[in-house]
Amino acid sequence: MKTKEKVKYWLDKHPHLRDDDNKISANIWSQELIVLGLGSNDTIIEFLRLYSNNKLTSAPSIKRARAKLQEEEPKYRGEKYNLRKGILQDKWRKDLGYKIELK
Numbered sequence: 001m002k003t004k005e006k007v008k009y010w011l012d013k014h015p016h017l018r019d020d021d022n023k024i025s026a027n028i029w030s031q032e033l034i035v036l037g038l039g040s041n042d043t044i045i046e047f048l049r050l051y052s053n054n055k056l057t058s059a060p061s062i063k064r065a066r067a068k069l070q071e072e073e074p075k076y077r078g079e080k081y082n083l084r085k086g087i088l089q090d091k092w093r094k095d096l097g098y099k100i101e102l103k
Helices: 003-013 015-019 021-035 042-052 059-072 079-095
Strands: none
Touching: 003 015, 003 021, 015 021, 021 042
């Protein structure tokens, strides 16, 4: 099942999830963990409860903070960042006729 289908299923099943990304994520993960045979573990259930109640840093917040740090401070950039931003941006600039500065 694709992510969009999973989200649709949970939104149809529990309309209160429409206003809380963390809770819908926890429900999707819970179902996935059960399928993987890990759903009966009390630690996993507690983690999902904490996450859905905003007691843990959300995945999107972590992603945004990482992206911002990589944009502002080159020492935090990984190989994928350099490939995506470096080579591709240079190609786009060249294709648009901009002068490319050596880094």
